[in-house]
Amino acid sequence: MIKDVEKQPETRTKPGGMERYLAAGARAIPPSGIRRFFDLVSASKDSSIISLGVGEPDFVTPWRYRDAAVYSLEKGKTQYTSNAGLPELREAIARYLHDRFGLDYDPGSEMLVTVGGSEAIDLAIRALIEPGDEILIPEPTYLPYNPISTLSGGVPVGIETFAEDQFKLTAENLKAAITPRSKVLVLCYPSNPTGAIMTREDLLPIAKLVEEHDLIVVSDEIYAELTYGPRHVSFASLPGMRDRTIVVSGFSKAFAMTGWRMGYACGHPDLIAAMLKIHQYTVMCAPIMGQVAALEALTNGMEEMHRMIESYNQRRRLVVQGFREIGLDCHEPQGAFYAFPSIRSTGLSSEEFASRLLREAKVAAVPGYVFGKGGEGFIRCSYATSVAQLTEALERIDDFLNKLR
Amino acid sequence: MNELKSKILDLLKEDARLSPATIATMLGAEEAEVSSAIEEMERDHVIVKYAAVVNWSKVDDEKVTALIEVECSPERGRGFESIAERIYLYPEVKSVYLMSGAYDLCVEIDGKNLKEVASFVSNKLSTIESVISTKTFFILKKYKQDGIIFEEFEDDHRLLVSP
Numbered sequence: 001m002i003k004d005v006e007k008q009p010e011t012r013t014k015p016g017g018m019e020r021y022l023a024a025g026a027r028a029i030p031p032s033g034i035r036r037f038f039d040l041v042s043a044s045k046d047s048s049i050i051s052l053g054v055g056e057p058d059f060v061t062p063w064r065y066r067d068a069a070v071y072s073l074e075k076g077k078t079q080y081t082s083n084a085g086l087p088e089l090r091e092a093i094a095r096y097l098h099d100r101f102g103l104d105y106d107p108g109s110e111m112l113v114t115v116g117g118s119e120a121i122d123l124a125i126r127a128l129i130e131p132g133d134e135i136l137i138p139e140p141t142y143l144p145y146n147p148i149s150t151l152s153g154g155v156p157v158g159i160e161t162f163a164e165d166q167f168k169l170t171a172e173n174l175k176a177a178i179t180p181r182s183k184v185l186v187l188c189y190p191s192n193p194t195g196a197i198m199t200r201e202d203l204l205p206i207a208k209l210v211e212e213h214d215l216i217v218v219s220d221e222i223y224a225e226l227t228y229g230p231r232h233v234s235f236a237s238l239p240g241m242r243d244r245t246i247v248v249s250g251f252s253k254a255f256a257m258t259g260w261r262m263g264y265a266c267g268h269p270d271l272i273a274a275m276l277k278i279h280q281y282t283v284m285c286a287p288i289m290g291q292v293a294a295l296e297a298l299t300n301g302m303e304e305m306h307r308m309i310e311s312y313n314q315r316r317r318l319v320v321q322g323f324r325e326i327g328l329d330c331h332e333p334q335g336a337f338y339a340f341p342s343i344r345s346t347g348l349s350s351e352e353f354a355s356r357l358l359r360e361a362k363v364a365a366v367p368g369y370v371f372g373k374g375g376e377g378f379i380r381c382s383y384a385t386s387v388a389q390l391t392e393a394l395e396r397i398d399d400f401l402n403k404l405r
Numbered sequence: 406m407n408e409l410k411s412k413i414l415d416l417l418k419e420d421a422r423l424s425p426a427t428i429a430t431m432l433g434a435e436e437a438e439v440s441s442a443i444e445e446m447e448r449d450h451v452i453v454k455y456a457a458v459v460n461w462s463k464v465d466d467e468k469v470t471a472l473i474e475v476e477c478s479p480e481r482g483r484g485f486e487s488i489a490e491r492i493y494l495y496p497e498v499k500s501v502y503l504m505s506g507a508y509d510l511c512v513e514i515d516g517k518n519l520k521e522v523a524s525f526v527s528n529k530l531s532t533i534e535s536v537i538s539t540k541t542f543f544i545l546k547k548y549k550q551d552g553i554i555f556e557e558f559e560d561d562h563r564l565l566v567s568p
Contacts, residue, residue, distance in 0.1 A: 032568065034566060034567070034568045037566050038564065038565065038566040038567070041565045041566050042565060042566075049565070051565045051566065053565060053566035053567070054563050054564065054565065054566065054567055055567040055568050056563055056567055058561065058563070142568060143568055144568075192568075314416070314431035314432065315431070317430050317431055317432075317433055318427065318430050318431050321430045364565060364566060366566060385561075387420065387423070387427070387431075388420070391427070
């Protein structure tokens with residue numbers, strides 16, 4: 001009898017063998033480098049650590065927006081919304097995009113409210129990429145474009161950008177990366193992690209290439225409001241680019257609403273319709289409470305937003321100057337809330353630098369290599385933290401550098 | 406008031422210990438320009454004092470604070486000025502405001518205990534000739550003062566590292 005049990009045929013549930021079930025795409029994508037660094041920082045459990053590794057505002061969502069959501073909950077607004085999002089929210093987004101960035105989208109057919117900008121990125125890439133398609137991604141960059149493309153069988157092609165060019169994508173570098181298989185270009189400006197922006201003059205030659213090579217652009221403009229010199233120019237606002245561009249944005253950064261997961265995508269009706277199909281089968285709709293808060297943010301909350309931006313700008317100046325004073329080259333970030341100083345002068349790799357900085361100076365900064373090509377030799381430092389913490393962090397980094405020398 | 410001065414005030418109101426050099430960097434201005442603006446505002450009593458905001462409930466010493474509504478008759482030619490002065494010169498008086506509405510002066514006063522406040526009201530305040538009546542309200546708990554929330558719920562809840 002016992003023998004029968006032992007003779008049980010080998011099944012897929014054999015311990016340790018579960019990986020065999022995984023789809024090739026899921027197996028292929030690497031775990032996030034940021035996550036690894038997060039584990040390292042969390043494991044130390046040291047409350048004296050100052051973190052410059054946080055990719056979100058240090059403001060709590062303004063009370064006005066929160067109050068609107070609380071009130072709507074009290075009123076029993078707890079249902080699904082239409083797949084594309086509350087009509088009044090989409091109308092408010094359309095007005096906002098028109099007023100702030102000169103974009104005109106029909107809230108009925110050209111817009112979709114998503115679960116964070118992240119979902120919009122996922123939908124856009126899934127709607128566009130087929131196995132073998134090449135997707136061009138300027139790097140260093142925010143992480144998800146690459147793995148999401150891989151999941152669809154796409155081939156991510158990183159285009160290195162350089163500190164000498166203020167980490168802008170140049171037409172020359174883009175052209176060199178284009179092949180007959182190129183289909184999608186991702187633009188993420190203002191940039192996480194470099195703080196780089198692209199002006200109209202920078203974008204026009206890119207638009208020319210996009211046209212020539214029949215590319216489609218996924219433009220992640222989540223940091224659009226956070227610029228400190230020239231105002232953000234949406235790629236979709238350039239001549240001929242509207243139909244070739246899916247604009248992705250959301251409320252997380254400028255409105256300090258990260259935890260609400262409120263994003264949106266705008267584009268040609270055919271593209272949005274395809275994204276909407278995936279969206280309705282996967283998440284159905286973005287959470288209603290977040291949509292209510294976002295509506296309040298757009299309707300009555302612009303003043304709070306401007307106050308937050310002013311505060312980032314003050315800290316940006318402080319941090320950039322601080323890095324330069326302690327001898328780290330730092331190109332001037334003109335957007336987002338990150339500084340991306342070079343640590344090449346130390347001779348350490350970014351990973352080594354970041355882990356020693358954490359261990360020896362109790363400051364957490366994200367090593368640049370996790371953001372792809374061109375990130376090695378730099379660290380990402382978020383300045384969305386208090387002036388007192390920033391000042392203390394700069395002092396600690398200075399001491400650390402002096403010990404290295 | 407020019408824009409630079411009002412921006413300097415916004416920063417100092419949040420943190421009075423910021424140096425002129427730091428403020429200059431944060432505002433993208435020259436340090437000399439910031440220093441002279443601050444000196445000017447000190448001279449003009451726009452900036453009156455650099456003081457700590459204290460949460461006294463965390464200090465062991467017993468202390469009570471009361472708000473007193475004071476109704477009084479104004480003096481010919483001087484209005485409420487001289488009576489306000491008679492009140493604000495007492496060191497235990499923390500603030501005095503002239504109010505619109507049902508009463509005239511709002512007086513904030515600190516005392517070691519209830520008795521001390523009561524004695525101030527009956528012996529000093531009420532005996533002033535033009536004071537008609539007073540109503541005393543004791544502050545039980547301070548939640549927010551000068552824009553600063555005393556509760557600790559606004560701690561940083563963010564993940565230490567995020568994309």
